[in-house]
Amino acid sequence: MSALADAIRQGRTRTDLGPSSPFAGLRRRHARTVDVVAQSVAATAPAGVLLIHPAAAYARSGSFAFLDIAITITLVVGVALVIGMFARRVASTGSLYTFAVRGLGTHVGLLTGTALGIGYLAVAMNTLSSGASRVAQLMTGSGEPPASLMCALMVGFGAVIAFVVARGLRMSTRILLVLESVAVVTVLGLSIAALSLTRWDFGLLVPHPSDFSLEAILTGVAFALIGFVGFESGAALGPETRRPFAAVPRAILVSVGATGVVMLVGTAAQLSIVADRPGAASLSAVTGLASLIDAIVAVSFLACALAMTNAAARLAFAMSREGLLPPVFGRASERGVPALGGILLAALVTLVPVAVVALSGSRQGLRLVTSPASIIGFVLAYALVCAAAPVFLARIGELTLRTALLCTLPLTGLAGVLGFYLAATLRDNPAGLLWATGVLAAFVVAGAVRLARHPAVAARIGVHDWPVDSDCIDGQVRG
Numbered sequence: 001m002s003a004l005a006d007a008i009r010q011g012r013t014r015t016d017l018g019p020s021s022p023f024a025g026l027r028r029r030h031a032r033t034v035d036v037v038a039q040s041v042a043a044t045a046p047a048g049v050l051l052i053h054p055a056a057a058y059a060r061s062g063s064f065a066f067l068d069i070a071i072t073i074t075l076v077v078g079v080a081l082v083i084g085m086f087a088r089r090v091a092s093t094g095s096l097y098t099f100a101v102r103g104l105g106t107h108v109g110l111l112t113g114t115a116l117g118i119g120y121l122a123v124a125m126n127t128l129s130s131g132a133s134r135v136a137q138l139m140t141g142s143g144e145p146p147a148s149l150m151c152a153l154m155v156g157f158g159a160v161i162a163f164v165v166a167r168g169l170r171m172s173t174r175i176l177l178v179l180e181s182v183a184v185v186t187v188l189g190l191s192i193a194a195l196s197l198t199r200w201d202f203g204l205l206v207p208h209p210s211d212f213s214l215e216a217i218l219t220g221v222a223f224a225l226i227g228f229v230g231f232e233s234g235a236a237l238g239p240e241t242r243r244p245f246a247a248v249p250r251a252i253l254v255s256v257g258a259t260g261v262v263m264l265v266g267t268a269a270q271l272s273i274v275a276d277r278p279g280a281a282s283l284s285a286v287t288g289l290a291s292l293i294d295a296i297v298a299v300s301f302l303a304c305a306l307a308m309t310n311a312a313a314r315l316a317f318a319m320s321r322e323g324l325l326p327p328v329f330g331r332a333s334e335r336g337v338p339a340l341g342g343i344l345l346a347a348l349v350t351l352v353p354v355a356v357v358a359l360s361g362s363r364q365g366l367r368l369v370t371s372p373a374s375i376i377g378f379v380l381a382y383a384l385v386c387a388a389a390p391v392f393l394a395r396i397g398e399l400t401l402r403t404a405l406l407c408t409l410p411l412t413g414l415a416g417v418l419g420f421y422l423a424a425t426l427r428d429n430p431a432g433l434l435w436a437t438g439v440l441a442a443f444v445v446a447g448a449v450r451l452a453r454h455p456a457v458a459a460r461i462g463v464h465d466w467p468v469d470s471d472c473i474d475g476q477v478r479g
Contacts, residue, residue, distance in 0.1 A: 047262070099112075167335065376422070
């Protein structure tokens with residue numbers, strides 16, 4: 001008899017599981033690895049970022065732009081490995097928020113969750129407005145479309161996002177998979193075509209010593225991080241995923257790898273264009289397919305807005321079940337999704353940029369706040385999780401020198417990038433920084449006050465999914 005068969009024969013019925021988990025109501029264990037990958041990849045919007053960021057990165061770092069991307073990929077891979085340490089042991093819709101709580105306690109977890117939530121919503125608002133702007137430009141043929149058209153498009157796209165989020169997880173992730181796959185394949189094709197037209201000139205991929213500047217490199221890395229934020233959002237699907245402890249860490253690494261490859265190819269193409277044709281600074285200038293590129297950017301950014309709203313709805317679901325947020329965000333629909341909470345967040349993501357554009361006629365004022373909010377939110381959350389991991393592993397007796405080093409390296413890099421970014425933003429965009437940090441501080445203080453006044457809420461912080469009766473082989477527990 002095999003060891004497995006012998007263990008089954010001698011095994012005793014579990015009597016300590018219970019009928020439900022803290023995330024009762026969600027449709028558990030139905031999503032696949034591909035759904036987690038689709039969520040994570042779409043949140044990074046690789047196609048849209050690729051068509052915009054390389055030129056801006058070159059303007060900031062010169063010939064060090066490609067090195068900046070490589071450094072950023074290394075940093076993000078380190079963060080992904082740290083997140084995997086938690087994801088192999090804990091499954092929660094709160095993702096990084098729950099992980100930080102398990103490692104560094106309630107108040108650090110609150111700061112992590114607030115920063116992550118602000119990051120999700122800031123990126124969702126920015127990409128929704130940017131995608132609508134691109135569509136409006138295509139419709140009117142003008143670089144400055146009417147504000148009324150942009151507002152109408154944002155309302156329409158926001159309604160679609162709300163509908164898809166409310167319909168169910170697999171519907172949203174499969175739509176994300178199709179949209180982003182088509183966009184990425186098209187962009188990679190355009191990048192290879194551009195490389196061919198420029199005779200594969202890789203001269204600018206090798207940094208020129210004359211371009212060296214520590215400030216420029218740090219600026220480039222901070223800017224390149226924008227192209228990767230959201231890669232961790234697949235962890236929020238853990239309770240809804242089959243074999244989450246295996247699927248989620250694997251999917252996060254796959255999404256980082258895929259996004260990294262796309263960014264490297266796109267940056268190489270952009271630098272090849274600059275080296276061969278200094279007057280042509282973009283793929284559209286070389287290929288002559290400006291309308292197609294605008295359409296790809298719009299699709300990628302709208303998919304990103306959907307993915308970020310999806311992740312924010314899961315984070316709010318966890319916080320609501322713990323008592324930090326109103327109960328409406330913790331309700332699951334008959335389809336097993338936090339539908340009402342997702343609809344409310346989609347409305348917020350839509351109405352804020354609509355109000356800004358309607359009042360000012362431009363989305364520039366929105367970007368002044370959402371850009372620092374997204375970078376500060378995500379980098380802070382990533383750094384705190386890297387700090388929490390060794391404490392968590394030590395507590396459960398699994399800390400090793402290797403894991404400690406693996407946590408320390410990305411933490412050091414993130415702390416340096418965040419410190420430099422704060423200093424640079426304070427100089428260049430003090431109003432936006434004040435708004436972003438003010439909103440973050442206000443929510444953290446409000447959460448801390450609630451925790452102080454309600455000890456029962458503080459005791460529930462950090463809940464995660466666990467096996468229930470229905471997960472047993474016989475489907476139920478017999479006493």
